[in-house]
Amino acid sequence: MLELITSKLEDAANWGRKFSLFSYPFVTACCGMEFMSVAAPKYDIARFGAEFPRFSPRQSDLLMIVGTITEKQGPALRRVYDQMAEPKWVLAFGVCASTGGFYQNYHAMPGADQVVPVDVYVPGCPPRPEQVLDALILLQDRVQRRDGHSQLRLKREKITLAAARAAEE
């Protein structure tokens, strides 16, 4: 019975979360132009409740990695991700953030997922705004289904903790 209530509560919380994703735009390259286009009235990411870019990782729950990530930026990106409060989601915006894109050389990271776990990858160089909105809808589904990276990790941690407690008793 208690489990039923908590799972329904979690569903309600996730319903709230998925329609109020506050994004932290980690904008490093030309994809930033397309991000602005997504955020601007014509494509209007506000329709999906994600219109509020917080320029502090501590106040945001969606990390949008917009553009090429270099090896030198890796520690900064990791630090931004670590500063975000749980639960949190990551969207790789554009092919450079997803796989490194056309860079295969000494300075570019082969995808931001080398440093932080990525929930949704948006291909394209740059992606069309419609693709980004589609990715956001996909991410909202994942939020509701509780299988975002950080949700799964929290669940795993809860299970391990419960198992440890049971072993102590």
Place this chain on the structure above:
Amino acid sequence: MAQKVVDAVKAKFGDAIVATSSQHGDEVIIVKRDKLVAVATFLKDDPAMAFDVPVFVTAIDLLTWQPIGRRGEPEPGTRPAYDPGDNNDGLRFEVCYQLRSLAHRHRIRVKVQLKETDVKVPSLAALWPAFDWQERETFDMYGIRFDGHPDLRRIYLYDEFVGYPLRKDYPKDKRQPLVRRPDLVGDH
């Protein structure tokens, strides 16, 4: 366009010049390394030269250089088109200084040739302060040591980086990661 600059440098520093070339209005002077500062000072201070705009510093790695249109392994002795003669054994790098004069509206490129075993060149950052960061970039990418530079350290890459990525013998897809996800290494 800047032929008079080449002629003036030739007249004043005849023995310091290794070679000159002129193509499509691009005049190049290759000077000996120990005369670079003297030539540069002349180019900056002489009122007829007055090179007041330092455009860029860079280097060229001639390791795999060969004439346009030729394929395959470079033949020995074919490296620079303006072969300076017997002195080019072990010659690998060229450091280029591009200069421009707003007053006289002429420009010149000064080059120094370096051997692979001795990649040192006097710094011109004291003459043109804008060359400070440019020389750091050249050091960062090619490993050229600029003697007398006030602060010669990497400018784009991190200190942990080993090697010089724009050298022709740096593997073109070799990465040197600073950080990776902890859950991706090991028994993932």
